[in-house]
Amino acid sequence: MITVDIAADLNTEDETGFVWTFLDEAPDPTVIVPGALVVAGDEDSPAVAVVVDLVPHPRGTRVHLDILPGALNSYLALARRLQETA
Amino acid sequence: MGPFVGAGLRPRSLEHPVSWAVRPRPGVALLSAAPRPPIVSPAVSDLPDLRAHVRDDPPVPRDVVVVRGGPDSTPKIEGHAARTARAYVLDGQPVFGVSVFAALDDIGPASLDGLLGGKLSTYRVVHLVAAGTVVDSGFTLLPTFGRPHMTLVPVTPGRAADLLAVLGDPEPNPQYGETRRRPRR
Numbered sequence: 001m002i003t004v005d006i007a008a009d010l011n012t013e014d015e016t017g018f019v020w021t022f023l024d025e026a027p028d029p030t031v032i033v034p035g036a037l038v039v040a041g042d043e044d045s046p047a048v049a050v051v052v053d054l055v056p057h058p059r060g061t062r063v064h065l066d067i068l069p070g071a072l073n074s075y076l077a078l079a080r081r082l083q084e085t086a
Numbered sequence: 087m088g089p090f091v092g093a094g095l096r097p098r099s100l101e102h103p104v105s106w107a108v109r110p111r112p113g114v115a116l117l118s119a120a121p122r123p124p125i126v127s128p129a130v131s132d133l134p135d136l137r138a139h140v141r142d143d144p145p146v147p148r149d150v151v152v153v154r155g156g157p158d159s160t161p162k163i164e165g166h167a168a169r170t171a172r173a174y175v176l177d178g179q180p181v182f183g184v185s186v187f188a189a190l191d192d193i194g195p196a197s198l199d200g201l202l203g204g205k206l207s208t209y210r211v212v213h214l215v216a217a218g219t220v221v222d223s224g225f226t227l228l229p230t231f232g233r234p235h236m237t238l239v240p241v242t243p244g245r246a247a248d249l250l251a252v253l254g255d256p257e258p259n260p261q262y263g264e265t266r267r268r269p270r271r
Contacts, residue, residue: 071210
């Protein structure tokens with residue numbers, strides 16, 4: 001089972017064109033920093049994303065995510081190949 | 087586009103356009119000389135209003151395909167709608183809504199192919215439904231933010247199961263895993 005770094009509805013977008021969610025939806029908010037590669041979404045539909053920015057909001061901190069293309073398994077396979085050759 | 091079941095919904099006409107009937111609330115205190123404060127919940131009035139991000143689009147034709155990455159469930163829909171309500175109001179009131187995309191074009195990023203292989207390519211399965219079916223079920227499609235994004239309202243906690251029924255069973259996304267970039271502004 002995949003545990004995401006931050007829960008999000010990857011269907012969303014706002015005026016920035018990026019997917020958004022709230023920082024407190026991350027089990028470990030310390031990994032959610034601008035530029036970080038994270039897994040976003042939910043256990044059924046996870047995706048690799050880059051954290052774009054963290055923006056103050058009246059109800060918390062809003063996080064913008066740039067969803068990277070490709071299936072999560074493709075990234076896992078890439079990581080395995082790199083690990084084998086390291 | 088191969089075995090994609092929802093593709094049959096794609097042809098569309100303008101005969102029965104879908105109207106998004108949510109309108110700004112009328113002014114208050116029309117019969118009183120003394121000005122009254124607007125009817126806005128103080129608990130949510132500091133939130134951004136989604137109305138500012140509603141596009142001036144023509145009505146969505148009834149047979150345009152509405153797409154949402156899935157699979158969805160009632161708890162998921164409730165959670166996503168609650169997140170929207172946490173972030174926005176609509177005309178000063180809490181807005182429980184979920185994001186969908188409408189396949190408005192025949193080609194390009196706002197087409198069904200463009201959505202499935204672009205913005206929704208990380209979804210293994212998607213829900214597909216005709217816009218007319220959505221509206222006939224009592225929901226409204228608000229064209230929000232960048233085209234062809236829509237916010238489907240109202241998805242109050244008691245209506246999540248209704249929406250799930252409207253969305254129907256998820257279908258495989260034939261373009262899952264495409265490595266084209268999601269177009270961004």
